[in-house]
Amino acid sequence: MNNKSGTTLGLVQLALFSAIIIIMAFTPYLGYIPLGFMNATIIHIPVILGSLYLGPKKGAILGGVFGMTSLLNNTLNPNLTSFVFSPFYNVGEIHGGLRSLIICFIPRILIGIVAYYVYHFINMASKSKNTHVISLAIAGIAGSFTNTLLVMNGIYFLFGTSYSDARNIAADSLYKVILTVIATNGIPEAIVAGILVAAIGKIILKIKHI
Template identity: 60%
Template structure:
């Protein structure tokens, strides 16, 4: 039991290192898109959720959120106030809800894939299908929650920062989800299958507790 726990902690450290490496590498973990950033950091969180279980997955999601907080505080874009309470731009400033947006979706990215994978394995014992859907679900968890929380908590400020009318903001958010979120989800699904299948050859079964 002790050896299993030690082994899990080693794996956890490995995933944390990957997240930090992606976060500090320019144009890799956080990809500038002018007014905001795309990210691939959710992928090791998704894989960690499947391989290590929801508790460790949630911790990896927290680390993901922490890197986002630091990045948006010290290397901000126009809309960074939605991710950090420590950044202001003119009349736009972050607050407590910035922390909610920054951490809650990312923590859930480390939880949802585990249960999607576990549930799909019970319905149909097909690793490729289960892993792919878990990857897609994890990515969409991040995109859907972040974008909808932004609309809910910072709608007017976000619209003004992006220079769009408040009445059209949700349409803009839906376009971001469609143009960025769906391709990200597909890529996450493919990478989750490829990487997890490779890892499973060497580490055995993923956590299904």
């Protein structure tokens, strides 16, 4: 395959993964699952799979697409704390601005990058084909936790008092609430990501090497 054909194929594949992310994001109760105070999500899964298939640079682009859908979703369908993801949504005098863009995009861009290198590091370290599925599962978990941990800690460090006020909780209890969200949302999301990335990733990576 010449360079031009390879580039075209890569762009088509990137577009397909991006389309999957967008369809999931704007299909009710599929990509974003409303919880009242914020949304749970499984959109990190195609970002992880896309990064494993296309490489970390395109994975970062897919993470950016995820971030953009998050910004649009929180602007058009806001919830109590959407200001942490959208600079275009305010709650009284509380607004996100640049901080919301950091939370909306940086963790999502890093999802695929982290998952890609975790997967390849484990494979290189083990040098055994028997760990292939395990490395996929761990990559899925790592990518998912990258999103959850960076988003929730970003909220704590960048919004702190504003987030506490919006949710009507005491400021000194905020990190306990953050840890609760990580435990109740982040851990199930990571488990699901690990299972799906292991199952689907094994198939798409096999197709890639045919």
